[in-house]
Amino acid sequence: xxxxxxxxxxxxxxxxxxxxxxxxxxxxxxxxxxxxxxxxxxxxxxxxxxxxxxxxxxxxxxxxxxxxxxxxxxxxxxxxxxxxxxxxxxxxxxxxxxxxxxxxxxxxxxxxxxxxxxxxxxxxxxxxxxxxxxxxxxxxxxxxxxxxxxxxxxxxxxxxxxxxxxxxxxxxxxxxxxxxxxxxxxxxxxxxxxxxxxxxxxxxxxxxxxxxxxxxxxxxxxxxxxxxxxxxxxxxxxxxxxxxxxxxxxxxxxxxxxxxxxxxxxxxxxxxxxxxxxxxxxxxxxxxxxxxxxxxxxxxxxxxxxxxxxxxxxxxxxxxxxxxxxxxxxxxxx
Amino acid sequence: xxxxxxxxxxxxxxxxxxxxxxxxxxxxxxxxxxxxxxxxxxxxxxxxxxxxxxxxxxxxxxxxxxxxxxxxxxxxxxxxxxxxxxxxxxxxxxxxxxxxxxxxxxxxxxxxxxxxxxxxxxxxxxxxxxxxxxxxxxxxxxxxxxxxxxxxxxxxxxxxxxxxxxxxxxxxxxxxxxxxxxxxxxxxxxxxxxxxxxxxxxxxxxxxxxxxxxxxxxxxxxxxxxxxxxxxxxxxxxxxxxxxxxxxxxxxxxxxxxxxxxxxxxxxxxxxxxxxxxxxxxxxxxxxxxxxxxxxxxxxxxxxxxxxxxxxxxxxxxxxxxxxxxxxxxxxxxxxxxxxxxxxxxxxxxxxxxxxxxxxxxxxxxxxxxxxxxxxxxxxxxxxxxxxxxxxxxxxxxxxxxxxxxxxxxxxxxxxxxxxxxxxxxxxxxxxxxxxxxxxxxxxxxxxxxxxxxxxxxxxxxxxxxxxxxxxxxxxxxxxxxxxxxxxxxxxxxxxxxx
Numbered sequence: 001x002x003x004x005x006x007x008x009x010x011x012x013x014x015x016x017x018x019x020x021x022x023x024x025x026x027x028x029x030x031x032x033x034x035x036x037x038x039x040x041x042x043x044x045x046x047x048x049x050x051x052x053x054x055x056x057x058x059x060x061x062x063x064x065x066x067x068x069x070x071x072x073x074x075x076x077x078x079x080x081x082x083x084x085x086x087x088x089x090x091x092x093x094x095x096x097x098x099x100x101x102x103x104x105x106x107x108x109x110x111x112x113x114x115x116x117x118x119x120x121x122x123x124x125x126x127x128x129x130x131x132x133x134x135x136x137x138x139x140x141x142x143x144x145x146x147x148x149x150x151x152x153x154x155x156x157x158x159x160x161x162x163x164x165x166x167x168x169x170x171x172x173x174x175x176x177x178x179x180x181x182x183x184x185x186x187x188x189x190x191x192x193x194x195x196x197x198x199x200x201x202x203x204x205x206x207x208x209x210x211x212x213x214x215x216x217x218x219x220x221x222x223x224x225x226x227x228x229x230x231x232x233x234x235x236x237x238x239x240x241x242x243x244x245x246x247x248x249x250x251x252x253x254x255x256x257x258x259x260x261x262x263x264x265x266x267x268x269x270x271x272x273x274x275x276x277x278x279x280x281x282x283x284x285x286x287x288x289x290x291x292x293x294x295x296x297x298x299x300x301x302x303x304x305x306x307x308x309x310x311x312x313x314x315x316x317x318x319x320x321x322x323x324x325x326x327x328x329x330x331x332x333x334x
Numbered sequence: 335x336x337x338x339x340x341x342x343x344x345x346x347x348x349x350x351x352x353x354x355x356x357x358x359x360x361x362x363x364x365x366x367x368x369x370x371x372x373x374x375x376x377x378x379x380x381x382x383x384x385x386x387x388x389x390x391x392x393x394x395x396x397x398x399x400x401x402x403x404x405x406x407x408x409x410x411x412x413x414x415x416x417x418x419x420x421x422x423x424x425x426x427x428x429x430x431x432x433x434x435x436x437x438x439x440x441x442x443x444x445x446x447x448x449x450x451x452x453x454x455x456x457x458x459x460x461x462x463x464x465x466x467x468x469x470x471x472x473x474x475x476x477x478x479x480x481x482x483x484x485x486x487x488x489x490x491x492x493x494x495x496x497x498x499x500x501x502x503x504x505x506x507x508x509x510x511x512x513x514x515x516x517x518x519x520x521x522x523x524x525x526x527x528x529x530x531x532x533x534x535x536x537x538x539x540x541x542x543x544x545x546x547x548x549x550x551x552x553x554x555x556x557x558x559x560x561x562x563x564x565x566x567x568x569x570x571x572x573x574x575x576x577x578x579x580x581x582x583x584x585x586x587x588x589x590x591x592x593x594x595x596x597x598x599x600x601x602x603x604x605x606x607x608x609x610x611x612x613x614x615x616x617x618x619x620x621x622x623x624x625x626x627x628x629x630x631x632x633x634x635x636x637x638x639x640x641x642x643x644x645x646x647x648x649x650x651x652x653x654x655x656x657x658x659x660x661x662x663x664x665x666x667x668x669x670x671x672x673x674x675x676x677x678x679x680x681x682x683x684x685x686x687x688x689x690x691x692x693x694x695x696x697x698x699x700x701x702x703x704x705x706x707x708x709x710x711x712x713x714x715x716x717x718x719x720x721x722x723x724x725x726x727x728x729x730x731x732x733x734x735x736x737x738x739x740x741x742x743x744x745x746x747x748x749x750x751x752x753x754x755x756x757x758x759x760x761x762x763x764x765x766x767x768x769x770x771x772x773x774x775x776x777x778x779x780x781x782x783x784x785x786x787x788x789x790x791x792x793x794x795x796x797x798x799x800x801x802x803x804x805x806x807x808x809x810x811x812x813x814x815x816x817x818x819x820x821x822x823x824x825x826x827x828x829x830x831x832x833x
Contacts, residue, residue, distance in 0.1 A: 194447055194448065194449055200429060201438070205425070207425065271427075
């Protein structure tokens with residue numbers, strides 16, 4: 001059992017993460033302060049929510065690069081509507097509205113992918129442009145320096161607080177609960193429901209999935225609809241964190257999320273990937289992006305480190321696979 | 335005991351773009367019967383399977399399953415009526431465990447919304463037990479052998495309450511021992527009243543397993559009779575429409591004099607083979623045979639430098655050589671045609687011509703290192719004519735060719751590099767009987783032109799027809815060496831089995 005765990009990707013990523021954290025923490029003890037950990041959690045929240053969507057798509061053998069455009073569009077439209085209505089109620093309404101807009105956009109993705117049968121990367125490259133263009137032209141391209149009251153109150157809601165050495169009060173932002181909730185739901189769907197197994201099945205062999213009786217088109221609508229919802233939720237949390245709505249935000253960062261998911265052991269060709277691994281991948285990317293600066297690594301180098309870790313992280317499992325296949329072939333050729 | 339009819343096919347016809355794929359075909363499969371369907375490529379076997387599967391709609395005729403009449407079947411009808419088809423690719427999920435692969439389909443057709451892994455494992459364990467097989471339920475199917483995948487596909491079929499299992503060429507990728515255990519499973523099913531339709535072109539297997547055998551040729555059922563009435567010659571006659579008499583290979587008597595083309599002395603590779611010595615002369619065809627694990631493939635790979643031997647000598651034309659890699663072997667004039675031509679030998683999507691010249695393209699360059707079109711076309715034409723590859727254009731992709739012709743393209747590819755010694759591993763695996771004879775003729779012609787040929791095979795008739803000498807391997811050693819003319823099929827089969 002222990003051997004099995006050591007062989008997994010999750011174990012490998014967890015090791016890199018622990019070593020990196022210890023390394024940074026020893027050089028600069030600030031890393032291990034509660035304040036820093038709370039900051040890291042806040043940074044991981046939005047990427048984590050996006051990563052759950054990216055994970056589902058990657059397991060099904062696809063790649064979706066439009067979720068950032070969906071997130072920013074859904075959030076911007078939501079903020080605009082709620083501000084126009086002078087809505088001061090709960091953040092739940094903002095999140096629900098943003099998720100609904102995300103769902104509609106996700107279903108547009110699904111329809112294009114299912115009916116034209118074009119590769120998902122191409123389809124979503126197209127819709128990424130389409131959604132953002134639509135947003136800028138029809139809804140607005142102006143930066144909004146304000147968000148509805150509910151979102152502001154949510155941004156100030158902390159689960160626990162701590163006082164920093166300089167006397168300021170910081171805390172663990174409540175958005176992390178949304179990430180935890182989303183992660184549990186996605187984990188449950190992927191592991192215990194027939195539709196979840198169908199997502200893995202399509203990623204393993206689409207033809208076999210069809211022959212087995214899975215409704216592949218319906219599953220695709222489920223996948224891209226869910227990704228739209230998650231993008232919408234992530235967008236709303238993102239807007240709350242920054243207390244502003246900038247239509248030029250987020251788009252362009254989707255590859256960071258996809259990299260985190262792949263780093264967490266999801267196979268880009270489909271059929272393999274776990275929620276736990278994706279969370280680990282996101283944590284690693286967040287630590288690299290936020291904490292290398294603590295030990296004096298200039299921000300340009302963060303990209304280099306991220307690149308190296310991604311290549312190693314994706315390269316080692318691929319290499320292990322290659323070796324395993326070679327062994328299998330050697331065994332089979334008598 | 336009067337047999338009960340399970341599947342009855344009445345006067346089925348089907349044509350594609352005016353070409354008759356099936357004409358007025360009728361047959362009956364009884365409960366618990368092992369019904370073999372044989373025929374060459376293009377005889378209508380797969381069309382028939384697809385009509386029963388509900389993939390194709392027949393132009394005429396009807397199908398009656400357990401008394402229920404169908405004008406046209408849909409895939410879901412076929413499954414509901416208890417017919418399961420195991421395709422050559424098995425339709426398994428490489429990323430799922432054994433347990434999930436076995437149980438998922440039946441869970442899905444029961445319309446389950448949630449998946450309970452404990453339940454899945456229980457179902458899978460019972461399904462495997464029902465065919466007396468045990469395997470690791472948690473292993474990923476992508477890491478398993480073809481034989482295991484097949485057993486998984488069979489257990490999965492049984493879970494869907496199969497009463498008839500149709501197996502499309504189930505033994506193509508199996509070794510002899512695996513075929514034996516598959517047959518045990520099929521006989522087991524028969525005892526439970528489950529019928530099998532066994533579609534194949536391996537005649538010895540059909541002879542062994544069939545209760546009833548029918549033969550298709552050009553879309554017509556030419557005979558359908560009790561299996562006892564068939565022998566190999568009769569089946570070949572019905573499949574091809576004429577008797578094929580294959581002559582055994584005769585090489586000149588004074589052949590084994592002078593310097594051998596290849597001489598192997600005490601070649602050893604720990605765990606694979608040991609103390610292997612033999613000579614190969616020009617114009618000779620030497621067969622290397624033995625059971626699974628006898629070391630025959632390892633020996634061939636060692637001679638070609640893929641898994642080099644640890645000790646011993648390889649002498650070519652009287653000169654001692656070292657072969658530590660495939661490129662060493664090529665330099666020594668050794669060519670190797672692998673067993674799995676589809677994955678190791680060919681670019682299936684690319685034109686035939688480009689495949690042929692793939693290894694020799696650098697010889698076809700002009701002064702400024704561009705490809706000399708004229709030279710290339712001549713080269714390609716020479717090989718297509720020389721090996722009688724049947725195609726109307728060298729521009730067609732290789733996958734448009736039949737198995738036998740694909741194998742010729744592989745041969746051409748290797749011959750283009752002018753080897754003096756050619757090692758063929760399972761040269762006719764997956765090739766139908768007519769093409770097989772032609773391929774054998776091609777191999778003999780190559781030897782007559784002066785090549786030394788080594789054929790690694792466990793196909794007994796093939797060894798006897800093609801080789802002049804046969805080396806029998808057992809547990810990594812050569813245990814017997816004899817002239818092909820000294821033994822008959824039965825004697826060789828016994829010797830092989832004793833290994």
